[in-house]
Amino acid sequence: MSLLEVNNLKTYFYTLRGVVRAVDGISFHIDEGMAFGLAGESGCGKSTTALSIMGLIKDPGKIVDGEIIFEGEDLLKKTKEELNQIRWKRISMIFQGAMNAFNPVHRVGDQIVEAILYHENISREEAWEKAEKLLEMVGIDPSRAKNYPHEFSGGMKQRAMIAMALSCNPKLVIADEPTTALDVIVQKQVLDLMKELQKKLKLSIMLISHDLSVIAQMCDSVAIMYAGKIVEYADAISLFKEPQHPYSKGLINSFPNILNPGKKPESIPGQPPSLINPPPGCRFHPRCPFATDKCREVEPHLVNIGNKHFVACHLIGG
Ligand code: SF4
The missing domain is CATH 1.10.260 (434 Repressor (Amino-terminal Domain))
Structure with missing residues (x-):
């Protein structure tokens, strides 16, 4: 049984400018003792996913649909008091910039x-x-x-x-960009420490990062998020060796490749879309070099292309 199972989670923010669909129907699971990575550019919904699991979404945000099953129980059906017992005790979180959170x-x-x-x-x-x-x-x-x-x-x-x-x-630790402010050597030491503790304490880890090299070092499985949706989800080896979604490929190419140091990182052209009015069809289509008319009209859903490797792209597995 999975320790954590997130099903069709939707977390929206009701702002004066409109409804921000920060997390829009994502599903994934984390097994006991495993490390799961959630990657994507900033603003794609990674941190909102973490805060939803922790029960820390504040007004004007609201979880509008889905299930967050932890140790067999849906956290979205818990009272505030029950959640307080689970939060920090069973699921804890290391926040972005957490090292500055100590009271001086x-x-x-x-x-x-x-x-x-x-x-x-x-x-x-x-x-x-x-x-x-x-x-x-x-x-x-x-x-x-x-x-x-x-x-x-x-x-x-x-x-x-x-x-x-x-x-x-805790059974599960959610780490949101835990090494971002650190230099590369200290970053590696902190990641090694987390890996060591994960094994020793049989911890499950959910690691959130925009930096794929951090995810690659730590995680057993990975989901790539774009504009509130998961576009690719697989075990880490398959995803990094054979990424299928054009966005995952772009993201991987935008970081230095240790296996191919001569290759220059290339950034993905364009900007992520507004989550108030995301593009119809595939949300990545305005930035995708392979976009067709179908991509502009019909939303692709995650399809298992084999070996539990899921991709949401009309070009793949359809
Ligand atoms: S569905 Fe179309 S636009 Fe979206 S990633 Fe695939 S090819 Fe590109």
């Missing part, structure tokens, strides 16, 4: 202790011991729990954030 006037250890005490009925001393153990687990000397955030480097702050996300022994 409190010691790092105290902030982890507060997160632990919010969900666990243990003494402050026990929580402090646990915070020290968590810091040790992410490669930080436990004595540094007494330090203030400004005494930590960027990489250490991000490690401490990971420790905080693990403080209540």
Whole structure:
């Protein structure tokens, strides 16, 4: 059984300018102990998907349809109190720019202790011991729990954030652009740490990134999102070796290729569309070099082209 199953999720924002269809009917699943990557340009709906799973969509946003099944139960049918019990304890999240989320006037250890005490009925001393153990687990000397955030480097702050996300022994960790502000070497160290913890703690991870190299290093399966929809979904090896959707190919070509260092990255021409008035038919058609009349009129749906590799493009599998 999947740990998390998202079915036909639709999250819209009702703004004065119109309805923003940020997430428009996406489905995917994450099995226990597996890492799933959600990739795409910024504004495609990745973070909104994460916030929907966490139950953190705020006005004027609303989940208008779909199911979010976690450990066999639909989170969208839970009360606020029930969700509070699941959020952070069973599913935790590392937010974009999270390393700047530490309060500068409190010691790092105290902030982890507060997160632990919010969900666990243990003494402050026990929580402090646990915070020290968590810091040790992410490669930080436990004595540094007494330090203030400004005494930590960027990489250490991000490690401490990971420790905080693990403080209540979650089953699933959602990491939204967890390495974006870090230099390449520290980025690799943080990803290696996440991989190591995933194995050790049998964690499931949902990794959100615009950077495909980050997803390629970490994930077992990948979905590529474009303008609120998933356009391709497969295991990571198939998707990176043999991408099928023109947008996935463009996205992969827009990053340096370590297997072919002589090849220059090429950006995808044009801009992602407005999600208030997305183009009819295939939403990628204004930027697609292969677009036909059918693409401009008929929306393509995800089709299994074999081996659980799904693609939404009229040119493929139809
Ligand atoms: S459906 Fe048409 S426009 Fe869309 S990606 Fe495929 S070929 Fe391009």
